[in-house]
Amino acid sequence: xxxxxxxxxxxxxxxxxxxxxxxxxxxxxxxxxxxxxxxxxxxxxxxxxxxxxxxxxxxxxxxxxxxxxxxxxxxxxxxxxxxxxxxxxxxxxxxxxxxxxxxxxxxxxxxxxxxxxxxxxxxxxxxxxxxxxxxxxxxxxxxxxxxxxxxxxxxxxxxxxxxxxxxxxxxxxxxxxxxxxxxxxxxxxxxxxxxxxxxxxxxxxxxxxxxxxxxxxxxxxxxxxxxxxxxxxxxxxxxxxxxxxxxxxxxxxxxxxxxxxxxxxxxxxxxxxxxxxxxxxxxxxxxxxxxxxxxxxxxxxxxxxxxxxxxxxxxxxxxxxxxxxxxxxxxxxxxxxxxxxxxxxxxxxxxxxxxxxxxxxxxxxxxxxxxxxxxxxxxxxxxxxxxxxxxxxxxxxxxxxxxxxxxxxxxxxxxxxxxxxxxxxxxxxxxxxxxxxxxxxxxxxxxxxxxxxxxxxxxxxxxxxxxxxxxxxxxxxxxxxxxxxxxxxxxxxxxxxxxxxxxxxxxxxxxxxxxxxxxxxxxxxxxxxxxxxxxxxxxxxxxxxxxxxxxxxxxxxxxxxxxxxxxxxxxxxxxxxxxxxxxxxxxxxxxxxxxxxxxx
Amino acid sequence: xxxxxxxxxxxxxxxxxxxxxxxxxxxxxxxxxxxxxxxxxxxxxxxxxxxxxxxxxxxxxxxxxxxxxxxxxxxxxxxxxxxxxxxxxxxxxxxxxxxxxxxxxxxxxxxxxxxxxxxxxxxxxxxxxxxxxxxxxxxxxxxxxxxxxxxxxxxxxxxxxxxxxxxxxxxxxxxxxxxxxxxxxxxxxxxxxxxxxxxxxxxxxxxxxxxxxxxxxxxxxxxxxxxxxxxxxxxxxxxxxxxxxxxxxxxxxxxxxxxxxxxxxxxxxxxxxxxxxxxxxxxxxxxxxxxxxxxxxxxxxxxxxxxxxxxxxxxxxxxxxxxxxxxxx
Ligand SMILES: Nc1ncnc2c1ncn2[C@@H]1O[C@H](COP(=O)(O)OP(=O)(O)O)[C@@H](O)[C@H]1O
Ligand code: SF4
Ligand SMILES: [Mg+2]
Numbered sequence: 001x002x003x004x005x006x007x008x009x010x011x012x013x014x015x016x017x018x019x020x021x022x023x024x025x026x027x028x029x030x031x032x033x034x035x036x037x038x039x040x041x042x043x044x045x046x047x048x049x050x051x052x053x054x055x056x057x058x059x060x061x062x063x064x065x066x067x068x069x070x071x072x073x074x075x076x077x078x079x080x081x082x083x084x085x086x087x088x089x090x091x092x093x094x095x096x097x098x099x100x101x102x103x104x105x106x107x108x109x110x111x112x113x114x115x116x117x118x119x120x121x122x123x124x125x126x127x128x129x130x131x132x133x134x135x136x137x138x139x140x141x142x143x144x145x146x147x148x149x150x151x152x153x154x155x156x157x158x159x160x161x162x163x164x165x166x167x168x169x170x171x172x173x174x175x176x177x178x179x180x181x182x183x184x185x186x187x188x189x190x191x192x193x194x195x196x197x198x199x200x201x202x203x204x205x206x207x208x209x210x211x212x213x214x215x216x217x218x219x220x221x222x223x224x225x226x227x228x229x230x231x232x233x234x235x236x237x238x239x240x241x242x243x244x245x246x247x248x249x250x251x252x253x254x255x256x257x258x259x260x261x262x263x264x265x266x267x268x269x270x271x272x273x274x275x276x277x278x279x280x281x282x283x284x285x286x287x288x289x290x291x292x293x294x295x296x297x298x299x300x301x302x303x304x305x306x307x308x309x310x311x312x313x314x315x316x317x318x319x320x321x322x323x324x325x326x327x328x329x330x331x332x333x334x335x336x337x338x339x340x341x342x343x344x345x346x347x348x349x350x351x352x353x354x355x356x357x358x359x360x361x362x363x364x365x366x367x368x369x370x371x372x373x374x375x376x377x378x379x380x381x382x383x384x385x386x387x388x389x390x391x392x393x394x395x396x397x398x399x400x401x402x403x404x405x406x407x408x409x410x411x412x413x414x415x416x417x418x419x420x421x422x423x424x425x426x427x428x429x430x431x432x433x434x435x436x437x438x439x440x441x442x443x444x445x446x447x448x449x450x451x452x453x454x455x456x457x458x459x460x461x462x463x464x465x466x467x468x469x470x471x472x473x474x475x476x477x478x479x480x481x482x483x484x485x486x487x488x489x490x491x492x493x494x495x496x497x498x499x500x501x502x503x504x505x506x507x508x509x510x511x512x513x514x515x516x517x518x519x520x521x522x523x524x525x526x527x528x529x530x531x532x533x534x535x536x537x538x539x540x541x542x543x544x545x546x547x548x549x550x551x552x553x554x555x556x557x558x559x560x561x562x563x564x565x566x567x568x569x570x571x572x573x574x575x576x577x578x579x580x581x582x583x584x585x586x587x588x589x590x591x592x593x594x595x596x597x598x599x600x
Numbered sequence: 601x602x603x604x605x606x607x608x609x610x611x612x613x614x615x616x617x618x619x620x621x622x623x624x625x626x627x628x629x630x631x632x633x634x635x636x637x638x639x640x641x642x643x644x645x646x647x648x649x650x651x652x653x654x655x656x657x658x659x660x661x662x663x664x665x666x667x668x669x670x671x672x673x674x675x676x677x678x679x680x681x682x683x684x685x686x687x688x689x690x691x692x693x694x695x696x697x698x699x700x701x702x703x704x705x706x707x708x709x710x711x712x713x714x715x716x717x718x719x720x721x722x723x724x725x726x727x728x729x730x731x732x733x734x735x736x737x738x739x740x741x742x743x744x745x746x747x748x749x750x751x752x753x754x755x756x757x758x759x760x761x762x763x764x765x766x767x768x769x770x771x772x773x774x775x776x777x778x779x780x781x782x783x784x785x786x787x788x789x790x791x792x793x794x795x796x797x798x799x800x801x802x803x804x805x806x807x808x809x810x811x812x813x814x815x816x817x818x819x820x821x822x823x824x825x826x827x828x829x830x831x832x833x834x835x836x837x838x839x840x841x842x843x844x845x846x847x848x849x850x851x852x853x854x855x856x857x858x859x860x861x862x863x864x865x866x867x868x869x870x871x872x873x874x875x876x877x878x879x880x881x882x883x884x885x886x887x888x889x890x891x892x893x894x895x896x897x898x899x900x901x902x903x904x905x906x907x908x909x910x911x912x913x914x915x916x917x918x919x920x921x922x923x924x925x926x927x928x929x
Contacts, residue, residue: 067834069830069833069834071825098836098837098838099836100836101833101834101835101836102835102836103836106834106835107834109827109830109831111827114826114827114828115827115828115830116828116831117828117831117832117846117850118828118850118924119849119850119923119924119925119926120845120846120849125831128832128835128837128845129835156925156926158926169831172831172835173834176835
């Protein structure tokens with residue numbers, strides 16, 4: 001373990017958390033697998049550490065291990081040491097853990113919707129939590145910026161919005177005045193504006209209460225806007241650690257460098273493909289005595305698969321890195337810059353899709369005596385047309401009506417008023433948020449892609465050739481033609497869904513938040529693939545997202561939807577340079593950026 | 601809440617109207633001649649004819665139905681062919697025994713369900729408990745009633761297996777012997793009544809316990825892996841508090857529905873069990889009424905069970921809304 005020079009300018013403080021050589025083995029269906037492997041780090045009072053890595057790297061497992069809440073049906077085997085406020089927790093009894101959870105370590109999680117008991121008022125849930133708190137429940141609620149804390153305290157969780165619930169959860173955690181707060185992707189489910197407010201709140205709490213915050217995220221930009229230090233996790237191992245600014249500027253590990261390069265924001269170059277990480281994580285390799293990143297690493301050498309790289313001082317910054325050849329990392333970025341620009345896309349004047357005065361209501365209001373609900377307007381007189389070959393991104397916060405509009409465009413929902421005209425006679429193809437869920441679990445990928453070839457049997461030579469072409473078009477390995485969805489990664493499933501959509505190229509492709517559940521690198525890969533496909537197949541596209549940066553990269557025009565109304569629609573760079581509506585301005589202001597401090 | 605009560609009363613009236621219509625329809629379809637039945641098999645035709653006149657059996661159907669409703673509204677369910685008494689008097693006499701047994705079975709069933717869910721929860725994946733539950737759950741009630749009565753009464757003679765009470769002439773104010781024994785200051789009567797109830801109540805409680813227990817166990821299993829339970833554990837609460845405060849209440853809705861369903865099945869099971877244990881309640885009364893084609897008696901009991909069912913359903917729904925305040929009655 002490498003000692004990091006920590007905040008040399010400040011007086012030396014005692015660490016609140018000291019993790020040494022922590023390893024965790026979980027067993028699924030009798031098969032043990034090492035989820036965390038030799039993790040060591042320290043945290044100091046008031047410090048915010050970002051824990052960054054792609055999904056499956058073990059971030060959540062670290063958080064659960066620190067709380068002693070790994071699900072016992074997975075028979076967790078924990079080795080090493082966790083000292084929290086001087087108390088050793090590995091091997092500690094139930095009482096010690098309970099008291100540690102009560103007074104020392106608290107957590108907020110990714111899913112504010114599910115994390116509050118639906119049948120208990122906020123007040124009762126908070127009363128259970130108080131620990132050594134002074135100050136009333138209302139105090140704590142208002143400290144998190146919740147308006148009208150009296151009303152919220154007596155409400156049941158389902159009356160609150162996602163952002164409000166996340167604040168309640170933060171209040172719930174902070175009123176115990178814990179030494180350590182674990183925040184596991186607390187803003188992933190929230191809109192950017194809400195995200196910015198929650199990040200501000202965490203920053204203030206860390207400063208005022210001297211709580212150490214372990215902030216789990218796959219988003220480096222969010223990490224950079226918040227954290228003092230960063231831990232980069234790959235396949236259950238720490239591959240790099242250091243001061244946030246140092247790593248953001250000069251990553252020493254090829255994986256961190258790749259993650260940084262794959263990140264996109266409002267300033268990324270949208271004329272050419274985004275840089276991405278090479279290929280995807282292959283979880284099945286044996287890595288006991290090797291670098292776990294070797295299968296993907298562009299600078300791997302033969303020795304990388306012979307020994308496990310130790311965590312040692314980095315040459316480019318004051319932190320540590322686990323890479324045998326980290327002095328080569330700086331040359332990586334030079335190799336990446338020269339991607340060829342996208343070819344120009346021909347946009348015709350004919351509309352691929354035209355919505356005129358479209359309105360839609362859903363019965364969601366209060367129930368009347370006869371059990372009928374009041375209709376609530378979801379969309380109000382929407383006028384939108386997408387030209388052949390054009391991509392329009394629809395941006396708005398959750399609940400704005402984006403998905404309803406997309407479903408109307410797809411013909412899946414019938415609007416109450418207005419007309420929908422499509423150029424194509426065939427129904428348009430829709431790509432949904434969760435690629436795994438949109439595939440049938442018991443059909444092979446080839447069968448599912450071939451299904452759309454109406455008159456052609458997918459088993460015929462011609463059918464198999466068409467499927468093979470579609471698979472190649474989306475960059476999927478042809479051997480996966482006979483694989484089942486469960487055998488593939490999320491990224492591969494996403495490619496299969498796209499292959500199914502474009503095997504008979506539609507004139508209009510509809511995408512509903514296709515990247516919002518993905519980590520940065522996979523999101524960049526998917527955006528590149530969509531940009532490529534629509535140019536090659538000359539498709540028009542409606543791309544629904546709450547991510548303004550993604551919208552800017554993929555679209556020719558951005559349409560902003562707010563409370564069921566289109567507030568503006570224009571060229572992406574024009575919108576970002578000179579937003580017309582207050583809502584768009586707030587969206588832009590809330591975008592985190594790699595320069596610390598957040599906001600623009 | 602007020603609208604809910606109004607709604608359920610309106611619902612009850614509608615259900616009763618529908619039932620009265622069916623009952624009335626049955627009366628006129630079934631070939632039995634009530635005039636002949638009352639006058640007796642050997643009465644001369646004139647007497648029967650006079651009886652028909654008296655009963656208004658020659659009036660148009662609508663008039664007869666109106667009269668029938670009017671009588672119903674006055675709790676007049678007609679006269680039993682077998683006992684020659686007003687059906688409502690018979691029901692008043694036999695209902696307490698059935699209520700007592702039914703309530704005891706529900707209580708015992710819920711207790712069994714709790715024990716089963718707790719066992720399954722504490723010893724997760726125990727094949728033994730699962731097997732036992734499948735075995736017990738798949739035994740038909742007439743068989744388990746017979747087995748219980750055969751072993752514990754006939755063979756071992758540990759428990760009484762016939763009738764409600766050893767004290768023949770005891771009669772208390774409520775008709776519920778266990779309570780009456782305490783009310784009149786004769787605790788030995790209460791004990792005796794309880795002992796008599798054990799075997800039939802066990803037989804009746806068994807399907808309730810298995811069904812509700814399984815439903816509770818399944819619901820608990822789901823709930824205990826929810827994110828909010830992790831939040832509760834994250835507060836450092838003990839596992840018991842997590843289970844009681846956050847688990848049980850959220851798991852209550854499905855097992856309560858199952859309990860409602862089981863209570864409806866209980867009405868049918870009462871016929872079998874009261875017959876096997878010679879329990880002098882509405883079930884036995886109905887079985888005997890069947891045997892002598894005593895239509896007014898059968899229909900009277902059906903209406904009483906209908907009302908009880910609506911009552912139970914309302915209680916279950918109120919219980920569910922108490923467990924889950926999001927359910928707005
Ligand atoms: N019960 C389990 N048994 C075996 N492996 C598991 C289990 N739960 C999670 N894992 C594995 O542990 C690794 C880390 O998972 P997780 O901590 O959820 O990562 P992250 O939060 O970074 O997405 C993954 O490879 C995942 O597949
Ligand atoms: S050790 Fe080798 S494979 Fe691993 S990151 Fe460094 S260069 Fe790449
Ligand atoms: Mg996670």
